Amino acid sequence: MTALTGTRTSYDGLVDLVRAGALGPHPGTLRVAVAFTTRQAVRHDGRGTGYRNEVLSLRLAEAVGSCAVEPGALPDSAVEECVGADVARLLEHPLPAVRVAALDAYLMHVLPHTPAHGARPVSLLAGSSLEKSRARAKTVVGLLDLPPGATVLVVGVVNSLLEALRSRDLRYIPCDLKGGATEWDEPVVADALAAAGRCDALLVSGMTLGNGTFEPLRRHALAHGKQLVMFAQTGSAVLPRFLGQGVSAVCAEPYPFFWLDGGPGVLHRYDGSCPGGGR
Template identity: 55%
Template structure:
């Protein structure tokens, strides 16, 4: 969703958002779209509205990290380094939304992790991927979660569990990065915000905006 100069995003599963949903929101206004029946539309338009009102690049709390141009693997690795730098050294880390480059960086730092993803399966090191985020959080010392949890409806429960156990919740977000910024210092401990265009869409250099723990 585009509002002014900003593009807001929310990931959806294939087939979740119908073609007629897309057609009917074109040219809509923010107030109407914030009441849209589909949560992904609401998240994306709120993300765009907040990012247009207060761009990440102009936020004094953010440290902008330039991801150098290169292959998808090169860029994913550079992004992962910046994201994992936000994670406190408290393991195991429940990684909700498995991205192998993040796991590589955790391994290089000697941090144990508990991979978790709705899709299950295994990591590239044949480690089983949990499908229950509550199970992953129960064994964790900190949590690193994808912004996709905002779009699939699991964020509130994840944040609640972290608050109950006193665990830091670090978010790496393409989905709803400006929305999650509003929760810094409350539900969210630290944030890697990656607004559109995402690193994998171009071989050119792109930016992410890192909000370290302790900002509010």
């Protein structure tokens, strides 16, 4: 796996490497052919609450890069602005979601999810939306190496993840910028970094790339030697680049996501154990 070295260990440092063509073709030579959004609302059977997703995706050759946004936050013009634009231009776009999706598409193109780049495929069986959600959660939580009773900061509240943590006798502090409460009326904190000091490990959504909260959490994990496991639909090809630089493991899930159909799918597990991983 291509890892970041020296002083360029930040998200901005990774963008600089891509801009310079240090990881593959110069981004100015590659153009996005297709841009689209995916909007979803869901309430699983047996659950009392639901949620919405909105994702911007960019197609670069065979690769699709994605960034989730708050529903309704992405202007319609963003899709048109991306089509036909080169990646270098999109990495300078004023919208963070466009910049993240463009970086993700580029890295998916040059460093796809293969064993040579540190990925281990994990099959998701066909099933209902809830069955697939729980199967993904089991894979994600399986990347944490913690004893019973440890406390996990969960950034990006997913009820199936909370269930999976409880099944392992792990405590958790749920966190989301919107605050609120979980399915079980547990309070959701809004400030992840403020809560991180009370936790033994961090379980974090890739959405933090798009809202600017990833870097402070990565630096906290690195400074305090804590596990930082990422579950990534947003930035699935971006986050594995930070293995060994604060990120301990990634469950990468590129488009199409598990919630789009009931058929079989695949996740990509990065934990540094696969040849090429973590270097």
